[in-house]
Amino acid sequence: MAVPRKAAVILKAVKKISVQFCPFEPNVRSTREFLAMVGSEKVRATNMNCEVTSIVTHDKSEPVVDITYVDGERLLMKGAKLTSAEMLSAFQSRCTAKDTQTIGGGKK
Numbered sequence: 001m002a003v004p005r006k007a008a009v010i011l012k013a014v015k016k017i018s019v020q021f022c023p024f025e026p027n028v029r030s031t032r033e034f035l036a037m038v039g040s041e042k043v044r045a046t047n048m049n050c051e052v053t054s055i056v057t058h059d060k061s062e063p064v065v066d067i068t069y070v071d072g073e074r075l076l077m078k079g080a081k082l083t084s085a086e087m088l089s090a091f092q093s094r095c096t097a098k099d100t101q102t103i104g105g106g107k108k
Helices: 029-038 084-106
Strands: 014-021 051-056 062-068 076-077
Touching: 014 029, 014 076, 029 051, 029 062, 051 062, 062 084
Parallel strands: 014 051
Antiparallel strands: 014 062, 062 076
16 A cells, blocks of 8 residues: 655644544545554654544445544545545645644634
């Protein structure tokens, strides 16, 4: 499995990441690549309180990434129709926006 590109993934604004997939389905590659990116030791070290779980099913279910942020907001990505780069881009843009909100809110 090749990771598309190296990107700085920071889990500072993330509380929990849950990745669910059936390994026998043909459309799980992007979801597994995303899990490899956010599950690495280097990335997990950016927030030791972030819980990264993988749920492997055998029921031909659709691959799903469920991300819960510290403020309670959730991002649900269905990996069957997304590439790992698209998933990472959506995740990173949301994390950057939340980090900017935190910095802006702290200066008031």
